[in-house]
Amino acid sequence: EKDLLVLGIETSCDETAAAVIKNGTEIVSNVVASQIESHKRFGGVVPELASRHHVEQITIVIEEAMQQADAAFKDLDAIAVTEGPGLVGALLVGVNAAKALSFAHQIPLVGVHHIAGHIYANRIGHEMKFPLLALVVSGGHTELVLMKGHAEFEVIGETRDDAAGEAYDKVARTLNLPYPGGPQIDRLAHEGKPNVDLPRSWLEGTYDFSFSGLKSAVINTLHNAAQRGESIRPEDMAASFQQSVIDVLVGKTVEAVKAFGVKEVLVAGGVAANKGLRAALSEAFRDLPEVALRIPPIQLCTDNAAMIAACGTVLFEKGKRSSLDLNAYPGLDI
Ligand code: KG4
Ligand code: ZN
Incomplete structure (x- = not known):
């Protein structure tokens, strides 16, 4: 059987992240660009600053994740992206990047709930019971x-x-x-x-x-x-x-x-x-x-895209597809 390869994208708060996951359980690449240093002097996350950093980083981070995975877009079965909850301006950067790639390369798009993603960090390396x-x-x-x-x-x-x-x-x-x-x-x-x-x-x-x-x-x-x-x-x-x-x-x-x-x-x-x-x-x-x-190991506890791809794989297998009018949903329920 062919391996299922999913690209995950996460930009809900102050980490710009992309990862490639195989069969929902195996990390092929996992890239996180943290903005913590920029927000530190304000004592917390500044939403406008977060959005601007995501815009600067998103393409670089996705390319890095694809390169480390030694994958081409045509190899992907789906693109999973955090659709909410989170900062709306931050979420939109990831959602729009995912939509552009989905449209350009004709790859199915799957919106993922951020907290569902955190839970699925636990499926990496372990099947759930x-x-x-x-x-x-x-x-x-x-x-x-x-x-x-x-x-x-x-x-x-x-x-x-x-x-x-x-x-x-x-x-x-x-x-x-x-x-x-x-x-x-x-x-x-x-x-x-x-x-x-x-x-x-x-x-x-x-x-x-x-x-x-x-x-x-x-x-x-x-x-x-x-x-x-x-x-x-x-x-x-x-x-x-x-x-x-x-x-x-x-x-x-x-x-x-x-x-x-x-x-x-x-x-x-x-x-x-x-x-x-x-x-x-x-x-x-x-x-x-x-x-x-x-x-999960500490680097999978804090925000990352491997967990989004892991959850997105399960949703994809269950038949979930998001359309190109996918939006960012800051107050989304799980
Ligand atoms: O899951 P996360 O990276 O982002 C959200 O989805 O919110 O969680 C960030 C939160 C922050 O409040 C941070 O202070 C907390 O996780 N955190 C910790 C530790 N590392 C991160 N709290 C207690 N002990 C830690 N070692
Ligand atoms: Zn989180």
Whole structure:
């Protein structure tokens, strides 16, 4: 049988990315141009700047991915592109590049949901076993997603306010750490002790999350300490904040795994790169050997196009085709 070759394109936020994937599970090339350095001095992603960087980079990144794969456009079975959610101006750059290539080379076009992509980062190198539960923790999303089959997504819990990554970035800003704050807090947390008393938002009886109360508690605790002339070591605050986030993420995931009797747990999104979270999940699932825990390698946790191509391959095989009037959908539901 002929190999299925899919080009993936991702431009939803601050990484311009293209990748070629074979049979939905094997990386042939994977190119990511990060804009983090440009956004750093503004303390977060500036949408207009992101769009302009994507325009500058998109052709170069796609050509690089094709070259590294030693592939020609005529070899491709499909082009998969992130259609949403994300920054509209950023998404449009990828969508338009994908449409132009699809039209010029007569290659089928497949729009992919960004979070579905994050989940499918876990199919690279491993076949999925259903039913499974995905813990999605990114800069914009915190969700528990139940999957009973390929590309079937049922959200059983989600954040009611801030996403986990968003909370990391906001707390990092409070601690005067550079953007993106997640990796900075992760690093500091390992040098500190979780000795600051912070709340855990359990939202009993639901699989929902809430992180804005925790963020406020960090700000208030630092403020009150400063007023008393005391200081809290940033390392200890980072460790305490991280512990609170991890306790809730792991606790709720284990609870859902038991309730839904899933065979696998997949972890997805930028916060899945967190060393503390990876360790805590491994520890928790050591007691549940019948459930396989999968966490992608760090470079596949943060935004990339390999995951978009992996998900796009499954959608393509299921018959999904997007037309040339494909648009960018900033608030798309999974
Ligand atoms: O999935 P992603 O790359 O982009 C979105 O789709 O949002 O996630 C980015 C988020 C940022 O909030 C970043 O601070 C967080 O992931 N992040 C981390 C770590 N690495 C990235 N958070 C905690 N610990 C990390 N090591
Ligand atoms: Zn993402």
